Amino acid sequence: MKKPLHLSLFIVYFQIILHSCMSGVEAPDANPNKQALLSFKSTVSDPQNALRGWNSSSSHCTWFGVTCTRNRTTVQSLHLPGLGLSGIIPPHLFNLTSLQVLDLSNNSFQSQIPAGLSHCYNLREINLRRNQLVGSLPSQLGHLSRLKFMDVYANNLSGVIPPTFVNLTSLTYLSLGRNNFHGEIPKELGNLRNLVLLQLSENQFSGQIPNSLYNISSLSLLSLTQNDLVGKLPTDMGLALPNLMQLLLAENRFEGLIPNSLNNASQIQVLDLTSNLFQGSIPFLGNMNKLIMLNLGWNKLSSTTELNLQVFNSLTNCTLLESLTLDSNKLAGDLPSSVANLSAHLQHFCIESNLFTGKLPRGIDKLQSLISLTMQQNLFTGELPHSIGRLNKLQRISVHENMFSGEIPNIFGNLTQLFMLTLGYNQFSGRIPVSIGECHQLNTLGLAGNRLNGSIPREICSLSGLSELRLAKNALHGSLPIEIGSLKQLSLLDVSDNQLSGNIPETIGACLSLQTLSVARNEIMGSIPDKVGKLVALESMDLSSNNLSGPIPEDLGSLNVLQSLNLSFNDLEGQVPRSGVFMNLSWDSLQGNDMLCGSDQEVAGKLRLHTCSTKKKQSKHFGLTISIAVLGFSLLMCVIFYSIWALVSRRRKKKGTKESFFSRPFKGFPEKMSYFEIRLATNSFAAENLIGEGGFGSVYKGAFRTGEDGVGSTLAIKVLDLQQSKASESFYAECEALRNIRHRNLVKVVTSCSSIDHSGGEFKALVMEFMSNGSLHNWLYPEDSQSRSSLSLIQRLNIAIDVASAMDYLHHDCDPPVVHCDLKPGNVLLDDDMAAHVGDFGLARFLSQNPSQSESSTIGLKGSIGYIAPEYGLGGKASTNGDVYSYGILLLEIFTARKPTDEVFQQGLNQKKYALAVEANQVSGIVDPRLFSHTGSSELCSPFVSSSGNSKHSSTSNTISIGPNKSEECLTAIIRVGLFCADHSPNERLTMRETLTKLQEIKKFLLELWGSSSLPLSSIITL
Structure with missing residues (x-):
């Protein structure tokens, strides 16, 4: 039966209407955007449960962080910053083809940036900053032609900037800072003409800034720190970038002049050129009237008083200036009065580490917004202006290491926000102002190295937040205030080198944060308070050269972090504790305390003390009886020995035995000489006989008669300057070190003298064999280059081997091993045959064979700047590794003729540069050019160390082989050995035995090469 026509039409119409209605309703879980977001949620870790509302029962457009388009079907923005999300960025996001904004910043995503993000072709913004992303930037991102904002700052990304980024012509914001990108900055970035911000700081980019970047006239921030x-900055830089608001180029290697054209960049608010190599004068910057921060520190800029006037006059136009930093340059001359007319908004004024002179200008109190005033390490003179006291917002005043004089003004009552006050190492006199006690926020007070007198004000002890109190090297007297215990936050207290008296107050035990305590070289008396042993944070304590008495508190041995302790030159008594810091304590930390004793023979021997007596005290009568008996026995023995000596002398005379000028030897040495004999040999220490001066004395040439036949002998006499505080200690150390050691490359000590001079003063000297060719220092740096020929390559190598041989003997063949501690060219002497001999053992140390006591402290070790191992500066222990470091520096110096204190090292020519020169086969640029004047066709050498590996632990891949440029290859081998010895890490250094072997191998190859026309390329020696 047919349906009526009108009914059929109605059914069709109803189906159309129903389908039309249903088409606007989303089927459950059918939307691909929703599926992509649910997959995203299932992949990431969500510790804050921020995505808990993301479920299939609700519309994804209502979910947290999700924004949809108007039709509420497709995702337009995903905004999920700072939620602690981690894991990988899932590929499901690629299905969000309508996505315009992706913000996952400040999370912990650890994956690579997925290349599939390029499928989201509508992206305008990608913000992935502050995650843990790795890998490189996908080149496919360069296809996002609509992208305007890209930020991946502070991740672990690496590689280069993809060339495809040139296609991101809509980009206005590009931040790639704080990653590990490298290579050159692509010049194609200059095509991104819409860039407003370019942030490439804290990476490893190299080369020059491409000129094309200066064509981006819209750029307002350029950060490349x-x-x-x-390279140099272009002279028209300021004209090329007229809209620039921030120029950040700090910590690079830019050089040349700062362009004058920067003055035309009138929109600049921040200009930071810190830590570069800019030189010349500071240009006129007066047109930068929007400038807020100017930082030109750590360059090589220079000035005069006239130039200072121009600079500061121009800066008075910068009325918004808040921070002015010109530190660590070569600016000189007086500061003009226009400094007082700088911006009223100025908060930070820093000109430290320059060469400014004269008095501080008047009117500085006009800078009422000033928070920080740092002028230390200049040459300022005169008094500190009272007007500074009116700058009541000041938090820091640092003017130490100048030449200020007069009294410190009592101006601090108004500076209630002051956090740091350092006035040390000037010429201030008078008393410490009591108004400092009103600076209740004060954390650091430095007044050391002045001429202050009077007592320490008790008001200072009311500064409850004080952390560092430095009052050393003044003329303060009185006692330490008993209120010192109120300083609960005090971590450093240094009052050494004053005239303080009284006792160390018991209340110091309340300073539980104290890490460093020094009261050395005062007149402190009484006992060491037991409560000092309760200072659990104490790391270093120096109580030396006082009048302290009584026992050493046993609890000091229980301080776990105490590493440095000096109790020398007091009147302490009793048994030395055996635990903690005392396990590794050396004699020099306890010397000058005659009443101290060791608990057993081993401890007493190590510390040069007598062993503590365990017997009970006898009666006075019994003790007197014993004393008389001992005295009588001693007199009897003296008579017997004198009789025997007289008898032997008479028999010698009868036999006609000739006696030399020196008496009989003792353990290989003749008996001690007299002062008269030495004075006669040196012609009363005449200036023409002076051949050298050192840290502890002078060395003279002396002509001695050695027998009745009048035959003369020339010797060297080292006369100790006993005015030096440790000269006597050096004398005894050298005698002890040389008593039993014998080696052909050590300076031989003939005898010693410990006597009284013609004026009745103490006299000490060492008599040594004379070295006719002087010291290695004089050969490397002759005062008159015409007076002495330079050392050839083979001579230098022989000297290096001689020194290495001596050090190898000291370290590996002596029992106990000896550490020299002062190896340098001045202590290497050359004999008639140019053989090298190591001398001056005044700082030598013995190493115990006991593993727990294998090294002695280096606290107070002077040594020579540039040759001291880095670990010694941090209070490390004396070790053979320290000598190896000094030898490495010496070896580099022998072949480069550059002192480690040479000014070129301040310009960046350091060991790293040496290593880079070796790697690049450019060693000719660092070695002594005089070497090549000796290197002709008859003096070619070929061994060199390959560049693979950088420590002795990778030695299996380091070889000496033969190359085309013979001289440079040989020198490269030697320089590399020096670098291995001078490695910063002690454990990475060679031993002296390994070093000697390698230098001998180099010499062997050199001699073989000279003896033959060629060597096979297969000849290798493993380094």
């Missing part, structure tokens, strides 16, 4: 960029 902390890279390895070089």
Whole structure:
């Protein structure tokens, strides 16, 4: 039966209407955008449960962080910053083809940036900053032609900037800072003409800034700090970038002049050129009237008083200036009065580490917004202006290491926000102002190295937040205030080198944060308070050269972090504790305390003390009886020995035995000489006989008669300057070190003299064999280059081997091993045959064979700047590794003729540069050019160390082989050995035995090469 026509039409119409209605309703879980977001949720870790509302029962457009388009079906924005999300960025996001904004910043995603993000072709913004992303930037991102904002700052990304980024012509914001990108900055970035911000700081970019970047006239921020960029800035830079608001180029290697054209960049608010190599004068910057921060520190900028006037006059136009930093340059001359007319908004004024002179200008109190005033390490003179006391917002005043004089003004009552006050190492006199006690926020007070007198004000002890109190090297007297215990936050207290008296107050035991305590070289008396042993944070304590008495508190041995302790030159008594810091304590930390004793023979021997007596005290009568008996026995023995000596003398005379000028030897040495004999030999220490001066005395040439036949002998006499505080200690150390050691490359000590001079003063000297060719220092740095020929390559190598041989003997063949501690060219002497001999053992140390006591302290070890191992500066222990470091520096110096204190090292020519020169086969640029004047066709050498590996632990891949440029290859081998010895890490250094072997191998190859026309390339020696 047919349906009526009108009924059929009605059914069709109803189906159309129903389908039309249903088409606007989303079927459950059918939307691909929703599926992509649910997959995203299932993949990431969500510790804050921020995505808990993401479920299939609700519309994804209502979910947290999700924004949809108007039709409420497709996702337009995913905004999920700072939620602690982690894991990988899932590929499901690629299905969000309508996505315009992706913000996953400040999370912990650890994956690579997925290349599939390029499928989201509508993206305008990608913000992934502050995650843990790795890998490189996908080149496919360069296809996002609509992208305007990209930020991946502070991740672990690496690689280069993809060339495809040139296609991101809509980009206005590009931040790639704080990653590990490297290579050159692509010049194609200059095509991104819409860029407003370019942030590439804290990476490893190298090369020059491409000129094309200066064509981006819209750029308002250019940040390239902390890279390895070089070159000069273009002279028209300020004209090319008229809209620039921030120029950040700090910590690179830019050089040349700062362009004058920067003055035309009138929109600049922040200009930071810190830590580069800019030189010349500071240009006129007066047109930068929007400038807020100017930082030109750590360059090589220079000035005069006239130039200072121009600079500061121009800066008075910068009325918004808040921070002015010109530290660590070469600016000189007086500061003009226009300094007082700088911006009223100025908060930070820093000109430290320059060469400014004269008095501080008047009117500085006009800078009422000033928070920080740092002028230390200049040459300022005169008094500190009272007007500074009116700058009541000041938090820091640092003017130490100048030449200020007069009294410190009592102006601090108004500076209630002051956090740091350092006035040390000037010429201030008078008393410490009591108004400092009103600076209740004060954390650091430094007044050391002045001429202050009077007592320490008790008001200072009311500064409850004080952490560092430095009052050393003044003329303070009185006692330490008993209120010192109120300083609960005090971590450093240094009052050494004053005239303080009284006792160490018991209340110091309440300073539980104290890490460093020094009251050395005062007149402190009484006992060491037991409560000092309760200072659990104490790391270093120096109580030396006082009048302290009584026992050493046993609890000091229980302080776990105490590493440095000096109790020398007091009147302490009793048994030395055996635990903690005392386990590794050396004699020099306890010397000058005659009443101290060791608990057993081993401890007493190590510390040069007598062993503590365990017997009970006898009666006075019994003790007197014993004393008389001992005295009588001693007199009897003296008579017997004198009789025997007289008899032997008479028999010698009868036999006609000739006696030399020196008496009989003792353990290989003749008996001690007299002062008269030495004075006669040196012609009363005449200036023409002076051949050298050192840290503890002078060395003279002396002509001695050695027998009745009148035959003369020339010797060297080292006369100790006993005015030096440790000269006597050096004398005894050298005698002890040389008593039993014998080696052909050590300076031989003939005898010693410990006597009284013609004026009745103490006299000490060492008599040594004379070295006719003087010291190695004089050969490397002759005062008159025409007076002495330079050392050839083979001579230098022989000297290096001689020194290495001596050090190998000291370290490996002596029992106990000896550490020299002062190896340098001045202590290497050359004999008639140019053989090298190591001398001056005044700082030598013995190493115990006991593993727990294998090294002695280096606290107070002077040594020579540049040759001291880095670990010694941090209070490390004396070790053979320290000598190896000194030898490495010496070896580099022998072949480069550059002192470690040479000014070129301040310009970046350091061991790292040596290593880079070796790697690049450019060693000719660092060695002594005089070497090549000796290197002709008859003096070619070929061994060199390959560049693979950088420590002795990778030695299996380091070889000496033969190359085309013979001289440079040989020198490269030697320089590399020096670098291995001078490695910063003690454990990475060679031993002296390994060093000697390698230098001998180099010499062997050198001699073989000279003896033959060629060597096979297969000849290798493993380094």
